[in-house]
Amino acid sequence: NAGVxxxxxxxxxxxxxxxxxxxxxxxxxxxxxxxxxDPGMGLRLIYYSAxxxxxxxxxxxxxxxxxxxxxxEFSLRLESAAPSxxxxxxxxxxxxxxxxxxxGPGTRLTVL
Amino acid sequence: xxxxxxMEGPVTLSEEAFLTINCxxxxxxxPSLFWYVQYPGEGLQLLLKATKADDKGSNxxxxxxxxxxxxxxxxxxxxxxxxxxxVYFCALSVYNQGGKLIFGQGTELSVxx
Numbered sequence: 367n368a369g370v371x372x373x374x375x376x377x378x379x380x381x382x383x384x385x386x387x388x389x390x391x392x393x394x395x396x397x398x399x400x401x402x403x404d405p406g407m408g409l410r411l412i413y414y415s416a417x418x419x420x421x422x423x424x425x426x427x428x429x430x431x432x433x434x435x436x437x438x439e440f441s442l443r444l445e446s447a448a449p450s451x452x453x454x455x456x457x458x459x460x461x462x463x464x465x466x467x468x469x470g471p472g473t474r475l476t477v478l
Numbered sequence: 479x480x481x482x483x484x485m486e487g488p489v490t491l492s493e494e495a496f497l498t499i500n501c502x503x504x505x506x507x508x509p510s511l512f513w514y515v516q517y518p519g520e521g522l523q524l525l526l527k528a529t530k531a532d533d534k535g536s537n538x539x540x541x542x543x544x545x546x547x548x549x550x551x552x553x554x555x556x557x558x559x560x561x562x563x564x565v566y567f568c569a570l571s572v573y574n575q576g577g578k579l580i581f582g583q584g585t586e587l588s589v590x591x
Binding site: 407409411456469 | 523527571581
């Protein structure tokens with residue numbers, strides 16, 4: 367039972383490059399979330415998916431796209447990375463009827 | 479709008495000292511309140527939660543009481559250990575808003591032997 371997994375763990379990009387962060391869960395949860403964590407700012411929601419086939423913007427969606435591929439997987443894409451996207455990215459899941467979220471281990475992304 | 483404010487860190491304590499980390503919130507509607515903990519190099523783990531006014535959440539010796547009158551959810555522990563060194567986040571979610579969490583900025587706790 368892996369819970370929430372994220373790949374890669376670390377990534378360094380140059381400005382303008384693209385990449386996809388992957389998140390997968392084996393908890394059979396309906397909702398999935400992408401957050402970014404920056405020093406002194408806590409975690410901020412980028413996008414979320416309340417259920418398979420739906421996605422919605424969070425607080426800081428600019429520069430990102432998401433895909434809810436199936437119930438298990440929720441990916442975050444940076445089409446043209448910018449230094450301002452240097453951050454630690456966390457995926458989280460939540461089951462219907464409960465309000466707590468379960469977090470993956472994070473991806474540390476540096477954009478040069 | 480919805481927001482969470484936590485006391486600034488870092489907080490440095492000696493082992494067995496009493497811990498308080500202040501958290502206040504503003505919310506439309508009736509939020510659920512959470513404390514999450516992040517150990518070095520790891521993701522966030524739920525520490526405790528409370529879903530309505532006057533509820534007390536507790537876990538691993540930590541406690542927090544949902545105070546509607548003061549819009550607060552302060553985290554306390556009577557005797558901290560070195561292993562409690564981590565970053566602590568206060569958060570809220572509001573019913574019928576997709577389960578989104580709104581986080582405070584986090585408070586880093588360092589416990590010295």
